[in-house]
Amino acid sequence: MTEDLPPIPASTLPVAARAPGKCIVFGEHAVVHGAPELLFALDLETQVFVRPSETTRLNGDPHAGDTNPYFARALASLWPDGSPIDVRAVSRIPRAAGLGSSAAFAAALTAALGSATGGIDRPTLARRSFAVERGAQGVGSPGDTTAVVGGGFLALNGGPGTPLWTVEDGARTWEVRRVTDPGWNWVVAHSGIPRSTATAVRAVGERLSLPDGPALLARFREVAESGTRAVERADRADVARLLVENQELLRDVGVSHPRIEELLRAAAPAAEGAKLTGAGAGGSIVALPKDGKETELVRRLARAGGLPFVVRPSPDGARLLDPVSPG
Numbered sequence: 001m002t003e004d005l006p007p008i009p010a011s012t013l014p015v016a017a018r019a020p021g022k023c024i025v026f027g028e029h030a031v032v033h034g035a036p037e038l039l040f041a042l043d044l045e046t047q048v049f050v051r052p053s054e055t056t057r058l059n060g061d062p063h064a065g066d067t068n069p070y071f072a073r074a075l076a077s078l079w080p081d082g083s084p085i086d087v088r089a090v091s092r093i094p095r096a097a098g099l100g101s102s103a104a105f106a107a108a109l110t111a112a113l114g115s116a117t118g119g120i121d122r123p124t125l126a127r128r129s130f131a132v133e134r135g136a137q138g139v140g141s142p143g144d145t146t147a148v149v150g151g152g153f154l155a156l157n158g159g160p161g162t163p164l165w166t167v168e169d170g171a172r173t174w175e176v177r178r179v180t181d182p183g184w185n186w187v188v189a190h191s192g193i194p195r196s197t198a199t200a201v202r203a204v205g206e207r208l209s210l211p212d213g214p215a216l217l218a219r220f221r222e223v224a225e226s227g228t229r230a231v232e233r234a235d236r237a238d239v240a241r242l243l244v245e246n247q248e249l250l251r252d253v254g255v256s257h258p259r260i261e262e263l264l265r266a267a268a269p270a271a272e273g274a275k276l277t278g279a280g281a282g283g284s285i286v287a288l289p290k291d292g293k294e295t296e297l298v299r300r301l302a303r304a305g306g307l308p309f310v311v312r313p314s315p316d317g318a319r320l321l322d323p324v325s326p327g
């Protein structure tokens with residue numbers, strides 16, 4: 001399958017852009033080591049508004065260019081003339097929850113600055129957004145920034161057809177392919193436990209360097225490959241079974257958390273399958289509701305202390321917003 005995703009057109013300041021969050025269905029952590037991942041863009045979004053100013057600020061903070069690593073990276077690499085800008089970011093994506101708030105901020109800001117510096121095509125937007133996120137985090141894959149730039153369902157290092165684009169980091173190349181959205185509702189729930197992606201990624205890297213690491217990575221690969229094929233043929237029962245298998249592997253590499261396990265237990269009677277999503281060690285779960293049981297699933301997760309949302313994939317990736325508001 002080939003697809004022409006629209007570029008980010010050139011414009012002048014003020015400019016505004018939006019980017020969705022993301023939900024990883026299969027393959028987090030293993031993707032950092034080159035295995036496949038399947039994820040979708042969420043219908044929760046971050047909006048970024050950029051206008052000329054007398055001093056550079058982020059949400060009113062004149063020190064953010066030094067203290068916020070995402071903002072600092074974006075300014076250093078994407079705003080070459082350094083003219084002062086006022087940036088406002090508004091988000092409905094819970095932070096540090098594994099739902100892509102940092103990728104959405106990186107991509108929306110990259111899209112806005114890319115537009116104000118002559119416009120960019122989508123593979124370039126994906127690569128630059130990844131460079132901002134990687135520069136800020138120090139570790140990780142381009143999965144999150146890919147999803148929020150591409151929209152819909154996407155596979156890294158797997159899936160059908162020819163790649164939409166590739167992203168490289170000097171050591172590894174990730175291929176990105178479109179996967180058909182089966183059209184289901186999903187439920188995500190934040191445990192309320194914030195965590196650091198970089199810390200979790202490093203811990204899993206150490207775990208996978210033990211003698212049984214290659215065998216574990218091979219099992220992650222198999223689950224993500226089978227899971228991607230099951231989503232492509234809209235086979236709910238198989239997807240649900242593989243969600244549970246993927247959670248077992250994530251537990252084995254040490255990134256589950258007692259609160260995550262509680263949410264998974266609370267979800268079980270109303271979910272066909274569920275797992276943690278994102279870096280884990282806290283963060284969020286994703287669940288595939290039993291037919292007609294979205295509301296019951298949300299109620300169960302809220303009663304167990306989670307912050308649940310019914311979500312659908314957002315077909316749109318990052319794009320400009322028109323007209324530009326909050327000023």
Ligand code: PMV
Pocket residue numbers: 024027028029030031032097098099100139140141142143144197201277278279280283
């Ligand atoms: O930062 P999170 O929670 O959205 O997780 C990112 C997914 C990882 O595979 C753990 C890291 C990565 O960069 O792919």
